[in-house]
Amino acid sequence: MLTxxxxxxxxxxxxxxxxxxRFDIPDGLIYLDGNSLGAQPKSVPAAAGxxxxxxxxxxxxxxRQAGWWELPLAVGDKIGRIxxxxxxxxxxxxxxxxxxxxxxxxxxxxxxxxxxxxxEEIGFxxxxxxxxxxxxxxxxxxxxVPRDESPADYLDDSVSVAVLGQVDFRxxxxxxxxxxxxxxxxxxxxxxxxLSHSAGVVPIALDADGADFAVGCTYKYLxxxxxxxxxxxxxxxxxxxxxxxxxxxxxxxxxxxxxxxxQPAPGVRRFLTGTQPIxxxxxxxxxxxxxxxxxxxxxxxxxxxLTEMFIRLVDERCTGMGLDLLSPRxxxxxxxxxxxxxPEAVAVYDRxxxxxxRGDFRSPDILRFGFAPLxxxxxxxxxxxxxxxxxxxx
Amino acid sequence: MLTxxxxxxxxxxxxxxxxxxRFDIPDGLIYLDGNSLGAQPKSVPAAAGxxxxxxxxxxxxxxRQAGWWELPLAVGDKIGRIxxxxxxxxxxxxxxxxxxxxxxxxxxxxxxxxxxxxxEEIGFxxxxxxxxxxxxxxxxxxxxVPRDESPADYLDDSVSVAVLGQVDFRxxxxxxxxxxxxxxxxxxxxxxxxLSHSAGVVPIALDADGADFAVGCTYKYLxxxxxxxxxxxxxxxxxxxxxxxxxxxxxxxxxxxxxxxxQPAPGVRRFLTGTQPIxxxxxxxxxxxxxxxxxxxxxxxxxxxLTEMFIRLVDERCTGMGLDLLSPRxxxxxxxxxxxxxPEAVAVYDRxxxxxxRGDFRSPDILRFGFAPLxxxxxxxxxxxxxxxxxxxx
Numbered sequence: 001m002l003t004x005x006x007x008x009x010x011x012x013x014x015x016x017x018x019x020x021x022r023f024d025i026p027d028g029l030i031y032l033d034g035n036s037l038g039a040q041p042k043s044v045p046a047a048a049g050x051x052x053x054x055x056x057x058x059x060x061x062x063x064r065q066a067g068w069w070e071l072p073l074a075v076g077d078k079i080g081r082i083x084x085x086x087x088x089x090x091x092x093x094x095x096x097x098x099x100x101x102x103x104x105x106x107x108x109x110x111x112x113x114x115x116x117x118x119x120e121e122i123g124f125x126x127x128x129x130x131x132x133x134x135x136x137x138x139x140x141x142x143x144x145v146p147r148d149e150s151p152a153d154y155l156d157d158s159v160s161v162a163v164l165g166q167v168d169f170r171x172x173x174x175x176x177x178x179x180x181x182x183x184x185x186x187x188x189x190x191x192x193x194x195l196s197h198s199a200g201v202v203p204i205a206l207d208a209d210g211a212d213f214a215v216g217c218t219y220k221y222l223x224x225x226x227x228x229x230x231x232x233x234x235x236x237x238x239x240x241x242x243x244x245x246x247x248x249x250x251x252x253x254x255x256x257x258x259x260x261x262x263q264p265a266p267g268v269r270r271f272l273t274g275t276q277p278i279x280x281x282x283x284x285x286x287x288x289x290x291x292x293x294x295x296x297x298x299x300x301x302x303x304x305x306l307t308e309m310f311i312r313l314v315d316e317r318c319t320g321m322g323l324d325l326l327s328p329r330x331x332x333x334x335x336x337x338x339x340x341x342x343p344e345a346v347a348v349y350d351r352x353x354x355x356x357x358r359g360d361f362r363s364p365d366i367l368r369f370g371f372a373p374l375x376x377x378x379x380x381x382x383x384x385x386x387x388x389x390x391x392x393x394x
Numbered sequence: 395m396l397t398x399x400x401x402x403x404x405x406x407x408x409x410x411x412x413x414x415x416r417f418d419i420p421d422g423l424i425y426l427d428g429n430s431l432g433a434q435p436k437s438v439p440a441a442a443g444x445x446x447x448x449x450x451x452x453x454x455x456x457x458r459q460a461g462w463w464e465l466p467l468a469v470g471d472k473i474g475r476i477x478x479x480x481x482x483x484x485x486x487x488x489x490x491x492x493x494x495x496x497x498x499x500x501x502x503x504x505x506x507x508x509x510x511x512x513x514e515e516i517g518f519x520x521x522x523x524x525x526x527x528x529x530x531x532x533x534x535x536x537x538x539v540p541r542d543e544s545p546a547d548y549l550d551d552s553v554s555v556a557v558l559g560q561v562d563f564r565x566x567x568x569x570x571x572x573x574x575x576x577x578x579x580x581x582x583x584x585x586x587x588x589l590s591h592s593a594g595v596v597p598i599a600l601d602a603d604g605a606d607f608a609v610g611c612t613y614k615y616l617x618x619x620x621x622x623x624x625x626x627x628x629x630x631x632x633x634x635x636x637x638x639x640x641x642x643x644x645x646x647x648x649x650x651x652x653x654x655x656x657q658p659a660p661g662v663r664r665f666l667t668g669t670q671p672i673x674x675x676x677x678x679x680x681x682x683x684x685x686x687x688x689x690x691x692x693x694x695x696x697x698x699x700l701t702e703m704f705i706r707l708v709d710e711r712c713t714g715m716g717l718d719l720l721s722p723r724x725x726x727x728x729x730x731x732x733x734x735x736x737p738e739a740v741a742v743y744d745r746x747x748x749x750x751x752r753g754d755f756r757s758p759d760i761l762r763f764g765f766a767p768l769x770x771x772x773x774x775x776x777x778x779x780x781x782x783x784x785x786x787x788x
Contacts, residue, residue: 026451026453029453033453037453039450039453040446040449040450044446045443045446048442048443048446049442052434052439052442055431055619056433057420059420059423059427059431060427060430060754061752068621094488094489094668095488095642095667096668096669097640097668121654124643125643125649125652125654129641129642129643132655132656133640133641133656137531137532137639225671225672226457226462226669226672226673227673228671230668245527246491246495247523247524247526247527248489248524249518249519250520256756257757258564258757259519260522261526262523273491273492274492275490275621277621277671277673278619279442279673279677280672280673281621358453358454362652363650363651
C-alpha cells in the first residue's frame with residue numbers, strides 16, 4: 001500500500017516541482033480541473049497592465065508600435081513550439097469551433113472528388129456539430145468511427161478528411177498521431193487533429209508526423225485564461241493550395257489596399273478572418289511563457305506517473321465504493337486525465353468541491369480528474385483520494 | 395470667420411463635456427481616430443483586475459459564479475440599448491467578419507428560392523469578401539450597388555438579402571436605415587446592417603425599423619479596446635426560423651447534455667459558436683458603461699456640429715491647399731467623420747501625427763478625421779485645423 005510519504009518522496013524528486021510557484025493557485029484548493037480551465041500564471045496581471053497601457057498611450061498606433069498586428073502569428077509560433085510546428089504555420093485566433101470550420105472546409109476543398117468526412121462517433125460535441133455543418137453545406141456524408149475502434153479501419157478512397165481528437169474528453173483515451181496520420185495519408189485523405197485536450201501534456205510533433213491541419217484551445221493545459229483565443233495549424237506543404245470560407249479582411253494579402261476582391265495572404269495568415277481580441281491575446285502570450293523552457297516529454301513523464309498514482313490509490317483505497325475506471329488502464333493509452341464512473345456522480349462531485357477537491361462532472365455519471373503536471377503535486381493526488389474515499393464512505 | 399473663442403463657447407455649452415473626464419486620453423494629443431480605435435475608458439483597468447481575480451480565485455467555477463457564461467447575452471443587451479434592440483436579440487461574440495458570415499448565411503437560408511445577394515460596390519472590404527464567400531458556397535450571385543446610387547433601385551424579387559453599411563468607412567456617407575429597410579422588405583428580401591462605423595454616434599432603432607439582422611464591431615465609437623468582441627443582432631420576429639453554419643457547442647440548446655446531434659438554442663444564443671475571450675469581454679462590458687446614461691440623439695447633435703465646424707474651418711483656412719471634401723456636405727447625410735482627399739495624403743498624415751493630431755490615412759489619397767463626441771471637444775477641432783493649415787502651408 002502506498003503512503004503519503006511515498007508521494008512526498010516523488011515530489012522531492014520532481015524536476016518540474018519549481019513550476020508550481022509560477023502559478024497563483026488559491027490556498028487550500030486541490031485543483032484537478034486544469035483540463036477544463038488552467039490556473040493563472042503569475043505573469044498574467046502584469047501583461048494585462050502592459051496591454052492596457054499600450055491601448056491608453058499608443059491608441060491606434062499600437063497595431064504597429066506595440067506589435068498587435070503580428071500577435072496572431074507571434075503567439076501562434078509560441079504554440080507551435082509546444083506542438084512540434086516550425087514557425088509560420090500556426091495562428092492564434094478565434095475559437096476552436098471556428099478554426100475547425102476553417103480547416104475542415106479547407107481539407108474538403110482539397111479533395112473535391114471525395115464524398116465522406118470521417119469523424120468519431122463520440123468526439124467532442126463541437127467537433128461533431130461543425131463536421132455535420134460542413135458536410136451538409138458541401139454535400140458530403142459523415143462516417144463515424146465507433147468508440148474503441150480504430151479510424152484506420154474506416155478509411156477508404158471516398159474519405160476526404162478525418163477529424164480526430166488526440167485525447168477523448170470523456171475517457172482520456174489517446175490516439176496515436178503518427179500511425180493514424182500515416183493511415184489517413186495511405187488512404188489519400190487529409191487529417192484535422194483537435195489537440196484541445198492534449199497540447200502541453202502529451203508530446204506532439206505535427207511537422208515530423210506530417211499532419212495536415214490541427215486546431216486546439218489554449219485555456220486548458222496552456223493556461224491562457226477563460227475563453228482565450230484558440231489556434232490552428234496548417235502544414236507548410238499544403239498551405240499555398242488552401243482556401244477557407246471565412247475569408248476576411250485580416251487574411252487578405254494586402255489588407256490596406258482595401259481591394260474589392262479577396263486575395264489570400266501567402267502564408268498561414270490566410271486563415272485569419274477578423275480582428276483578434278488583443279487584451280486576451282497578450283494574456284495568452286504571457287501565459288505561454290511558462291512553457292518557454294519546458295520539455296513536454298518531461299511533462300508527459302510526470303503526467304503519466306500522476307495518473308498512475310491516482311488510479312493505484314483509488315484501487316487501493318476505494319474498492320467496493322461504486323467507482324469504475326473509464327479511462328484506459330495502460331498509461332500509454334491515456335492522456336493527463338482520469339475518468340471514473342459512479343452512479344451518484346453529481347452528488348460525489350458536489351461533496352468533493354465542498355471539501356476542497358475540484359474535479360468536474362460530465363453527464364450522465366462521469367467524474368473527471370485532470371492532472372496539470374506544472375502545478376499539480378503527487379501529494380495533491382494523495383490528498384484528493386483521501387477526500388474521495390471519505391466522501392464515498394459517508 | 396470663426397475664432398477659437400467661438401469654439402470654446404460651444405465647449406462651454408456642451409451637455410456632453412463631462413464625459414471626456416471618463417476617458418484616459420494622452421496629454422497633448424488631439425485624437426481624431428476614434429472611428430478606428432476608441433480611447434480607453436478609465437473604468438477599464440479595474441474591470442481587467444476583477445476578471446483576473448475571478449479567474450485566479452474561482453477557476454472553472456467562474457463560468458457560473460462570476461457570470462462568464464451569460465456575458466455574450468448580458469453584454470449584447472448593453473449594446474442592444476445603444477442600437478435600439480430589446481433584450482435577447484444581441485450577442486457580443488467573435489468578430490464582425492464572422493458575424494457577417496453567420497447572419498448572411500442565415501438570411502440566404504431564409505430565402506431559398508432567391509439567387510442574388512445585394513451589396514455595395516465600395517463597401518468595407520471584409521463585408522465584400524464574406525458576401526463573395528457565402529455567394530460562392532451557396533450558388534448565389536452578387537449584385538453590387540454603385541457608389542452614390544440607392545440600394546432601393548437594385549432590388550427585385552431575385553434578391554435574398556441586402557448587406558449594407560450604415561456609414562461608408564471611406565466617405566462617412568450615411569444610409570437611412572428605416573427607408574432602406576422598408577424598400578428591402580417591399581422587395582421580399584432581408585437586410586443585414588453593418589453598424590461598425592455608426593453605432594454609438596448615430597441614433598439606431600433596429601426594432602422600430604424592423605431590421606432583420608445587424609452586425610458591428612465594438613472597438614470604434616463603443617471603446618471596447620483593440621479587437622474587442624464584435625456583436626450581432628437577430629430580430630425576434632425571425633429568430634426561431636434561423637439556422638447558421640457555425641453551429642458550435644455554445645449555441646446548442648443543452649450544451650451539457652454533450653449530445654451527438656446539434657439542436658439550436660431557442661433564442662439568439664443559437665448564433666453563438668465557441669467560447670468567448672472573457673478577459674476581453676469584461677473589458678468591453680466596462681467600456682459600455684460609459685454609454686449607460688448617454689442619449690445617442692445628444693451624441694449625434696454634437697457629432698453633427700463637430701463635423702460642421704471642422705468642414706467650415708477647413709473651408710475658411712485651407713482653401714487652395716489641395717484638399718477636397720470627400721464626405722457629404724449636408725450634415726444629415728454624414729456620419730461622425732470627415733474625409734478629405736489630398737494628392738500627398740500620406741505625407742500630410744505623417745506630419746499631422748508628428749504634430750500631435752492623429753487622424754488616419756486610407757489608400758490612395760484619403761485623410762480621415764473621426765470625431766468621437768464623448769471625448770473630442772470643439773477646441774480640439776480648432777486646434778486640429780490650425781495644425782492642418784500649418785502642415786499644408788509648409
